[in-house]
Amino acid sequence: MRGDHLGVGIVSYGVYIPRYRIKVDEIARVWGEVEDVARSLNVYEKAVPDLDEDTATIAVEAARNAISRADLDPRRIGAIYTGSESHPYAVKPTGTIVGEAIGCSHSHTVADMEFACKAGTAAIQACLGLVRSGMIDLGLAIGADVSQGAPGDALEYTAAAGGAAYVVGSKDLIAEIEGTYSFTTDTPDFWRREGMPYPEHGGRFTGEPAYFKHVTSAAKGLMEILGRGPEDYDYAVFHQPNGKFPVRVAAKLGFKKEQIAPGLVVPLIGNTYSGSTLIGLAATLDQAKPGESIFVTSFGSGAGSDAFSIRVTERIDDIRDRAPSVRDYIAIAEYIDYARYAKHKGKLRL
Amino acid sequence: MIGTHCKSCGEYYFPPRTLCPNCRRTGQMEEHKFRGTGTVITYTTIYSATEDFERLTPYNLAIIQLDEGPKLTGQVVCSPENMKIGMRVRPVFRILGKEGERGIIYYGTKFAPAEDAP
Incomplete structure (x- = not known):
């Protein structure tokens, strides 16, 4: 797939990162890892969802930030594509939850996307096509995950939670x-x-x-x-x-x-x-x-x-400061130990 | 959070009412979208929960007065030691409950301390 001189782009964006963090050193301690894992991965801590957060709640918070950043009317959105590999349901879309929560009209199309870590950028491409063809006014493309890593697996050191939402359109572009x-x-x-x-x-x-x-x-x-x-x-x-x-x-x-x-x-x-x-x-x-x-x-x-x-x-420059930045979210971190992390991630079976 | 507002007397209602109890027949109700910001009137912290909420303990349940006036019961997501009567809260979108492992997941508004806002 290729496209150039598209004349469309980003109208707004928003992010959401949960406030809880676990340090990679804490995970390494639990599994008796003697190597300096954090340094070898260049990952020192990771975001952990709260007990009542999942991909849908993260997608909604990111989408709300994107809507408020540019003060958009959500009823203009004609398509919502949510990319994730941790959708809450195997069958039932995440995007419908987002559409209802942000106040979209019911006259829009929704589909969830999955392509490991790139489903969010695939969602942007889908919106670009629909906007450029004139089928929709605005498209909402989201990438969000509460990614999973098996206890003790290498993935556990990095698998984190967070998301971003992009509103794609053809007018009032910020990019x-x-x-x-x-x-x-x-x-x-x-x-x-x-x-x-x-x-x-x-x-x-x-x-x-x-x-x-x-x-x-x-x-x-x-x-x-x-x-x-x-x-x-x-x-x-x-x-x-x-x-x-x-x-x-x-x-x-x-x-x-x-x-x-x-x-x-x-x-x-x-x-x-x-x-x-x-x-x-x-x-x-x-x-x-x-x-x-x-x-x-x-x-x-x-x-x-x-x-x-x-x-x-x-x-x-007109809209950047109207919603929290990535650094704003990074700055509000509450650290938890492995036991609390295991509870948050559902690794403890009750 | 959608409620109603009576254009005759100015009162706001959550959950939504179809009839204004102040104005009765002369009431003019319209839909109102609440900002979701408010103040904690009182609260309790649950340590011993029903089966569906066991994993969440300890959690805080508060009566919150929305800035437009109505009072409602909602969960405030923060550690119990950070709860205070009179604290300002903001809305957050969270899982409200799950029908076990196989059923529907309910989503909606909870509250978080306003001072925690990014």
Whole structure:
């Protein structure tokens, strides 16, 4: 899939990150890990949902922040696509809960998306198509997760909770999406079978043939279409399964550390899966100036990547401070120990 | 949170009423969307809950007066030691309950301390 000179883009955005955090050192202590796991992953703490939070509540809070940031009338929304790999129901959409909670009209289409960590960016692409074709006025694309990691598994150190919502439209843009490109193969690097509580993964196989191959292929594909290089962008955001992969893939593609620094939030909140790339983009929008460019590439296991080229407009300065920033959410952290974390995540069976 | 407002006497109602008890036949009711901000009038902390809420203990149940006037019972999500009569609260969207592992999940409004807002 490819598209350029789209003339559509982001009208508003909002994020939500639960207030609870567990330190990676605390998880390592419980499992007797002698290595400095936090340092080796470059992830020091991760966000944990409250007992009464799930993907739907996170999606609603993020969507409400997106609506209030631009003071939008939710009845203008014609489509809601919610990307997650931890939808509360196996059968029954998350998006209908979001639509009702934010006060949409009933004249809109809803579908939930799933593509490991990239379902949220796939939701943005779907909205871009509907807006550009004139079928809808505004589209709401959400990436949210309360991701799962089996007790003691490597994923447990990073699997976190959070989400971001983007309103896509063609007028009053805060950022134009100049182009998008996707690269997809059938690569079983990470999966969760129907009815299973925790995902499985291919260990080291999740790196080179999965994350790096797909992110670099999508990124290079988009830059080739647009005739641009890393030096043409002020910022870059790559999917953040840990704190090492995005840094390494940025260097591999020729981006500098300063370009990815504003959006690199995984060391403090963990991997929010479908929320990961989108929260990174939000953290970048939180500080980008009009006229600056952002390069974004997500990754979803299974496997695929969606790349976007984004140019920030002058309107961003008018609405940026009307909703909480990513840093605002990061700042309100309440730390819990492993026992409380296990209770919050339903790892204790009563 | 949707309630009603009587345009004749100015009173707000939650849950919504179809008839204004002040104005009766002369009442003019309209739908009203509450901001969801309010003040804790009184509260209790539940340590011994019914089966569906066991996992949530300890949790706080409060009578909250919304800024528009109506009082309602709601859960305030914070640790019991942070609860105070007169504290300001804001709305949060949460799971209200689940019909076991196989049934419907109920969602709706709970409250959180206003000072915790990001």
